[in-house]
Amino acid sequence: MTVGAYAMAARQPGPPQVLHEIGFAPMAPAAGEVLIRHSAIGVNFIDCYFRSGLYPWPVPSDLVTGSEAAGVIEAVGDGVTGLTVGQRVAYTLPNFSYATHRTIAAQHVVLLPDGISDAVAAAVMLKGLTVRYLVKDSYAVKPGDTVLFHAAAGGVGLLAGQWLKAMGARAIGTAGGPDKVALARAHGFAEVIDYGATNFADEAKRLVPQGFDVVYDSVGKDTLARSLGCLRRHGTLVNFGQSSGPVTDFKVSDLAAGSYHLTRPVLFHFTSSRAWLEQAAADLFHLIGNGTLKIAVHSAPLREVARVHSDLEARRTTGSMVLIP
Numbered sequence: 321m322t323v324g325a326y327a328m329a330a331r332q333p334g335p336p337q338v339l340h341e342i343g344f345a346p347m348a349p350a351a352g353e354v355l356i357r358h359s360a361i362g363v364n365f366i367d368c369y370f371r372s373g374l375y376p377w378p379v380p381s382d383l384v385t386g387s388e389a390a391g392v393i394e395a396v397g398d399g400v401t402g403l404t405v406g407q408r409v410a411y412t413l414p415n416f417s418y419a420t421h422r423t424i425a426a427q428h429v430v431l432l433p434d435g436i437s438d439a440v441a442a443a444v445m446l447k448g449l450t451v452r453y454l455v456k457d458s459y460a461v462k463p464g465d466t467v468l469f470h471a472a473a474g475g476v477g478l479l480a481g482q483w484l485k486a487m488g489a490r491a492i493g494t495a496g497g498p499d500k501v502a503l504a505r506a507h508g509f510a511e512v513i514d515y516g517a518t519n520f521a522d523e524a525k526r527l528v529p530q531g532f533d534v535v536y537d538s539v540g541k542d543t544l545a546r547s548l549g550c551l552r553r554h555g556t557l558v559n560f561g562q563s564s565g566p567v568t569d570f571k572v573s574d575l576a577a578g579s580y581h582l583t584r585p586v587l588f589h590f591t592s593s594r595a596w597l598e599q600a601a602a603d604l605f606h607l608i609g610n611g612t613l614k615i616a617v618h619s620a621p622l623r624e625v626a627r628v629h630s631d632l633e634a635r636r637t638t639g640s641m642v643l644i645p
């Protein structure tokens with residue numbers, strides 16, 4: 321048994337306080353797997369969806385959530401090519417990351433270039449690859465496009481603002497409160513609407529009267545219906561999350577108001593393609609390496625994950641948070 325190996329697990333669906341420490345023995349890698357000793361673990365809203373029970377509980381007992389991390393390979397299973405003990409790597413895959421170690425199929429793992437620190441990699445594998453598919457796959461953003469992006473000061477949001485600006489789009493964000501508005505403005509958004517202080521749809525229509533080419537909505541319940549009303553005719557709504565709660569009152573006929581397009585994508589449907597993962601990670605690391613994407617990483621001890629979840633759900637966080645084992 322690896323001395324000192326531990327994980328933070330939820331004993332049942334519930335509030336952040338269900339998270340508690342458990343000891344465990346990291347599994348030796350089977351054929352096609354590697355064992356990683358984590359050095360940094362990303363925190364994402366999806367972790368709260370699993371912990372709270374919004375998403376189906378995927379195991380019969382305690383759930384170790386967390387879906388992205390970086391670290392060093394400690395052991396390699398039979399048949400794995402291109403990965404060796406001691407290399408720095410990162411991955412994103414649903415659950416089991418809030419732990420000192422993880423045994424994982426090698427097909428999910430990417431090597432880290434020298435210029436990408438472990439903390440940055442753990443902060444961007446899930447969020448950065450999400451932005452990559454949002455702006456290239458869910459809707460292919462073109463120079464001059466008008467884009468409305470909710471929760472612009474969040475982990476995904478700060479990356480999106482910078483990426484969209486680099487693509488030549490006019491990105492308008494929404495965020496809660498003046499500090500978040502200022503932060504999002506400093507990360508590529510041309511304008512940021514404080515949607516806690518004003519009806520964002522009115523302000524968005526004032527800024528872009530012809531309607532937006534695309535709206536990215538991860539807030540869900542509180543915003544989705546009004547997001548649809550911000551689109552131009554034939555515009556695209558990308559609903560990729562539900563931080564405020566699930567959308568329950570949407571009807572297909574709502575799209576008829578402007579012949580709108582709607583998609584509800586999930587990152588892991590993209591990363592399951594090894595070719596997509598390699599290309600998207602290379603794009604992401606390139607944009608970080610050349611300074612296009614600046615990543616401010618906040619960190620906390622892994623054992624303090626319950627507090628981090630409370631802060632995330634109470635809208636007290638900005639940007640990316642990583643846990644250090």
Ligand SMILES: NC(=O)c1ccc[n+]([C@@H]2O[C@H](COP(=O)([O-])OP(=O)(O)OC[C@H]3O[C@@H](n4cnc5c(N)ncnc54)[C@H](OP(=O)(O)O)[C@@H]3O)[C@@H](O)[C@H]2O)c1
Pocket residue numbers: 363364365366446447450471472473474475476477494495496497500538539542560561562563564565585586587588632633634635636637638639
């Ligand atoms: N489908 C996918 O593939 C995929 C992948 C990654 C992330 N996501 C989604 O993208 C979103 C952003 O993820 P993230 O990890 O970067 O989180 P985040 O944006 O750092 O945090 C969520 C933000 O949502 C906003 N929000 C609005 N209403 C809220 C409410 N009632 N409760 C809590 N937050 C509320 C808050 O910002 P304000 O205070 O500024 O409103 C909050 O900071 C999440 O919805 C997540 O599920 C989806």
